[in-house]
Amino acid sequence: MCGIVGYIGKAPVVSTVLDSLSRLEYRGYDSAGIAVFNGRGIQVRKRAGKLKELASSLKRQPLEGRLGVGHTRWATHGEPSELNAHPHRDCTGELALVHNGIIENYAELKSELLGRGHRFRSQTDTEVIVHLIEEHAKQLPLPEAFRRALKELRGSYAVCLIAASDPSRLYGARCGSPLIVGLGRGETLLASDVPAVLSRTRRVLYLNDQEIAEISVEGARVTTLEGKPVVRKPVVVDWDVASAQKDGHAHFMLKEIHEQPAAIEQTLTGRLGHAQITFDRRTSAFLKELSRTERLIILGCGTAYHAGLVGEYMLEEVARLPVDVDLASEFRYRGAMLDRDTTVVAITQSGETADTLAGVKLAKEHGAKVLAICNVMGSSIARQADAVLYTHAGPEIAVASTKAYTSQLTALCLLTLALGKLRGAIPAAQWRRHLAGLQAVPGLVRNALRAEPAIKQAARRYASARNFYYLGRRYNYPSALEGALKLKEICPLIHAEGYAAGEMKHGPISLIRPGWPVVFLATGSPVYEKIVSNIEEVRARKGACIVIASEGDRAIRRHADAVISVPKTEEFFSPIVNAVPLQLFAYHVARANKCDIDQPPNLAKSVTVE
Numbered sequence: 001m002c003g004i005v006g007y008i009g010k011a012p013v014v015s016t017v018l019d020s021l022s023r024l025e026y027r028g029y030d031s032a033g034i035a036v037f038n039g040r041g042i043q044v045r046k047r048a049g050k051l052k053e054l055a056s057s058l059k060r061q062p063l064e065g066r067l068g069v070g071h072t073r074w075a076t077h078g079e080p081s082e083l084n085a086h087p088h089r090d091c092t093g094e095l096a097l098v099h100n101g102i103i104e105n106y107a108e109l110k111s112e113l114l115g116r117g118h119r120f121r122s123q124t125d126t127e128v129i130v131h132l133i134e135e136h137a138k139q140l141p142l143p144e145a146f147r148r149a150l151k152e153l154r155g156s157y158a159v160c161l162i163a164a165s166d167p168s169r170l171y172g173a174r175c176g177s178p179l180i181v182g183l184g185r186g187e188t189l190l191a192s193d194v195p196a197v198l199s200r201t202r203r204v205l206y207l208n209d210q211e212i213a214e215i216s217v218e219g220a221r222v223t224t225l226e227g228k229p230v231v232r233k234p235v236v237v238d239w240d241v242a243s244a245q246k247d248g249h250a251h252f253m254l255k256e257i258h259e260q261p262a263a264i265e266q267t268l269t270g271r272l273g274h275a276q277i278t279f280d281r282r283t284s285a286f287l288k289e290l291s292r293t294e295r296l297i298i299l300g301c302g303t304a305y306h307a308g309l310v311g312e313y314m315l316e317e318v319a320r321l322p323v324d325v326d327l328a329s330e331f332r333y334r335g336a337m338l339d340r341d342t343t344v345v346a347i348t349q350s351g352e353t354a355d356t357l358a359g360v361k362l363a364k365e366h367g368a369k370v371l372a373i374c375n376v377m378g379s380s381i382a383r384q385a386d387a388v389l390y391t392h393a394g395p396e397i398a399v400a401s402t403k404a405y406t407s408q409l410t411a412l413c414l415l416t417l418a419l420g421k422l423r424g425a426i427p428a429a430q431w432r433r434h435l436a437g438l439q440a441v442p443g444l445v446r447n448a449l450r451a452e453p454a455i456k457q458a459a460r461r462y463a464s465a466r467n468f469y470y471l472g473r474r475y476n477y478p479s480a481l482e483g484a485l486k487l488k489e490i491c492p493l494i495h496a497e498g499y500a501a502g503e504m505k506h507g508p509i510s511l512i513r514p515g516w517p518v519v520f521l522a523t524g525s526p527v528y529e530k531i532v533s534n535i536e537e538v539r540a541r542k543g544a545c546i547v548i549a550s551e552g553d554r555a556i557r558r559h560a561d562a563v564i565s566v567p568k569t570e571e572f573f574s575p576i577v578n579a580v581p582l583q584l585f586a587y588h589v590a591r592a593n594k595c596d597i598d599q600p601p602n603l604a605k606s607v608t609v610e
């Protein structure tokens with residue numbers, strides 16, 4: 001949500017900032033802008049719409065400089081428009097600032113500043129920050145004015161400031177929204193996320209909440225909001241530019257779907273052996289303690305929540321551990337019972353989702369222990385957690401989560417099997433079978449991808465429908481929720497809902513009309529017969545049944561309008577394999593409907609505000 005890029009160095013600032021902003025497009029935005037110091041003063045250019053609008057305006061009337069800050073805005077306060085786009089300036093035009101987050105006390109700050117004669121141009125909450133800094137800078141040097149202003153803000157922010165009076169540096173700060181520093185050779189960047197800096201450097205410094213970074217060509221000086229120096233070593237990220245590019249695929253989503261075998265292998269590497277599962281020392285020690293726990297709460301949002309639901313089936317059935325799964329946005333406000341004996345597992349691709357982060361903080365305040373299943377190293381949630389099971393899926397750029405989801409499920413398989421073993425809940429034969437089963441998963445996913453032509457054909461056949469149901473049972477009930485989420489998020493013309501198939505008769509079936517497409521998950525499970533009965537109930541009402549079934553299941557053809565075959569696997573692993581046709585089906589329906597697949601309207605990759 002919103003992308004921030006600040007740059008100081010020898011390269012032309014406009015092309016550098018635009019290039020870095022383009023690598024943050026996946027975060028979702030509706031307008032873009034840039035402020036450049038040109039040697040005399042600060043010039044600002046903003047445009048509503050996509051970055052290409054801003055880029056073509058800058059081509060017609062170029063701006064030049066070596067210091068600047070750019071932004072892609074996802075509207076929260078004030079409509080998406082040129083006026084509300086960032087950067088925002090103070091009354092004098094000496095300062096320019098971009099912001100990600102929400103300033104909750106902006107109304108009271110604004111009325112105070114209006115009373116002091118400040119002139120506001122936009123409807124945003126952000127503009128108060130720059131006027132507040134201006135106000136303090138009347139009495140204080142800029143770094144102190146910046147610090148003082150930040151202390152008055154309530155809410156969440158990542159900000160980046162440039163000043164015409166101080167063109168040898170830029171200032172960044174964060175509280176609840178991500179901000180990193182990219183340390184290059186003779187150049188330094190500030191950005192919301194790692195892909196923005198990868199083309200210039202892989203040395204990254206992650207800022208913590210309540211920290212300020214003063215950036216110059218030499219590097220960064222980090223202090224707390226109280227002014228205390230912070231010593232932190234940069235991290236060398238192992239992602240490269242290529243992994244954050246499309247590599248000839250039409251969309252990032254398609255590329256990431258096809259990367260799943262490799263991503264899953266990465267999740268397993270160094271952990272899954274022929275006879276055992278091993279983790280790093282810290283995680284192993286944490287899991288030993290966790291195996292004695294009597295209660296686990298899994299938290300997540302969206303797709304990560306669906307992974308958590310699958311985890312509930314796995315952990316309860318195989319590790320015999322009681323699990324509650326909560327949407328992080330509900331957990332944080334529902335007065336959950338937490339204590340030192342509770343363990344929370346936070347699942348998150350980005351490690352920056354505001355609700356999940358708040359849930360983690362709440363759990364820790366109550367003495368609970370936290371394990372994060374996370375993809376982004378050094379992210380806020382990874383740093384807050386007591387232990388982290390990194391998924392190592394590589395950067396996920398498309399808004400729709402695909403490889404992050406299947407690698408989260410893979411991490412949950414590892415967790416379940418390790419805990420099951422520690423708790424003595426898995427008989428030796430099942431242990432051996434599941435270990436071998438898990439070794440086979442990347443290959444099964446590779447084979448599932450081979451069905452793409454058939455899936456594409458089915459997708460085209462139903463692409464003009466405007467309502468879909470997705471139904472599944474047990475481990476594949478969450479798969480139904482995830483399949484429906486995938487379709488509605490990337491194809492906003494379509495309404496799709498996922499249900500537990502057994503719930504159909506309790507309401508949703510009333511809507512079935514002739515031709516209404518229903519996607520069934522009917523791979524091998526103890527409730528296979530029951531799913532077949534549910535298929536028949538839909539057929540009796542002339543709904544169109546698209547059935548995901550195991551290879552070799554010929555009998556299912558009698559019941560289906562279209563069959564999508566997936567490699568046979570144990571039910572325990574089936575949500576991973578079944579995710580592939582669900583993702584490809586959504587992708588090809590969206591493509592047939594000419595949707596903006598990687599950046600669907602109104603959505604952001606990383607939801608860093610509430």
Ligand code: M6R
Binds near residue numbers: 303352605607
């Ligand atoms: O980064 P996170 O895993 O914490 O993100 C959680 C959700 O915002 C995310 O999974 C969202 O639902 C996806 N866009 C769905 O594809």
